[in-house]
Amino acid sequence: MKRIVWFILISSVFGWAAIAEAQAPKGLPLIGFLSGGFPSTGPNDKAFRQGLKSLGYEEGKNIKLVYRYAEGSVNRVPELANELVRLNVNVILAGGTVPALVAKQTTKTIPIVFVNVADPLSSGLVTNLARPGGNITGTSTINSELTPKRLELFKESVKNLSRVGFLYNPSDASNLVSLKQLQSSARAVGVKLFLTEARELNDFAPAFSAMTREGVDGLIVAAGTLTSTHRKRIVELASKSRLPTMYGESGFVEIGGLMSYAANFPEQYRRAAVYVDKILKGSKPGDIPVEQPTKFELVINLKAAKQIGLTIPQSVLYQADKVIK
Numbered sequence: 001m002k003r004i005v006w007f008i009l010i011s012s013v014f015g016w017a018a019i020a021e022a023q024a025p026k027g028l029p030l031i032g033f034l035s036g037g038f039p040s041t042g043p044n045d046k047a048f049r050q051g052l053k054s055l056g057y058e059e060g061k062n063i064k065l066v067y068r069y070a071e072g073s074v075n076r077v078p079e080l081a082n083e084l085v086r087l088n089v090n091v092i093l094a095g096g097t098v099p100a101l102v103a104k105q106t107t108k109t110i111p112i113v114f115v116n117v118a119d120p121l122s123s124g125l126v127t128n129l130a131r132p133g134g135n136i137t138g139t140s141t142i143n144s145e146l147t148p149k150r151l152e153l154f155k156e157s158v159k160n161l162s163r164v165g166f167l168y169n170p171s172d173a174s175n176l177v178s179l180k181q182l183q184s185s186a187r188a189v190g191v192k193l194f195l196t197e198a199r200e201l202n203d204f205a206p207a208f209s210a211m212t213r214e215g216v217d218g219l220i221v222a223a224g225t226l227t228s229t230h231r232k233r234i235v236e237l238a239s240k241s242r243l244p245t246m247y248g249e250s251g252f253v254e255i256g257g258l259m260s261y262a263a264n265f266p267e268q269y270r271r272a273a274v275y276v277d278k279i280l281k282g283s284k285p286g287d288i289p290v291e292q293p294t295k296f297e298l299v300i301n302l303k304a305a306k307q308i309g310l311t312i313p314q315s316v317l318y319q320a321d322k323v324i325k
Helices: 002-022 043-054 074-086 097-106 144-157 173-189 201-213 225-229 231-240 250-254 265-280 302-307
Strands: 030-035 064-069 091-095 112-117 136-140 163-168 192-197 218-221 245-247 259-262 297-301 322-324
Touching: 030 074, 030 097, 043 265, 064 074, 074 097, 091 097, 091 265, 097 112, 097 136, 097 173, 097 225, 112 265, 136 265, 144 173, 144 218, 144 245, 144 259, 163 173, 163 201, 173 192, 192 201, 201 231, 225 231, 231 245, 231 250, 245 250, 250 259, 250 297, 250 322, 297 302, 302 322
Parallel strands: 030 064, 030 091, 091 112, 112 136, 163 192, 163 218, 218 245, 245 259, 297 322
Antiparallel strands: 259 297
């Protein structure tokens, strides 16, 4: 009997929570945050809220945010996007290429602001950066275009680098663009590639084992929803394999990865708040140009280098925007 009472009580609590979320105070803008990752108080989420605050928005007073995280399961993203549509949010903020594409497929009416998308043109999100059209706009990291520069910096950092692994998700459109860029660059600098695919968390360990067997002497990890979500696991495996690794996001380096070259991701989220503000004030998303970064950061972790017995040349350190000691 007690178990039944507790079940009813718990069900009531969750039921009322769902109702409260769906029924924002009248006139209060509702922003849906769609992510393939885990619930986080990390720099990206924090930067978005800071961006809103700098524009005069205060959560719970003149704006409401609802969060939907796929927690590493890309297959859950469509379900979560549909939830936000049913909540009739005013704007969907989609973090990453996969959530952005799913959001676009889910609604043609609710405005969508994408953020941290590597290549919105090649992935099919928009057909024109200046006038994206439809109900979507946002910010691009142009991460795929940075692949040749990553390889150049990596080759300068790792002596006698000749066989490079590339860890990517073939289901991520941005990763496929990066692959093409890398294949072309590798031929130009005389480096051989070993391609390793990963579609889910359990694929990472076998991928690293395969690279060890093949004698890979360096690794480039494609930036994307899957790799970003499981960055801790990837960094652990790279360290255990003593494999020098270049990442497409500084967040990997800040938790122990070797090096990265990319746009500032938290700044992208901060800028996304500006897009949300414009839309809430009446601008059509299709009329707001997609913004591309103009500054990129080289981040190096000397602790990680020491752990794998690698000495980063001074010529590379001089180029670094941040060195973790």
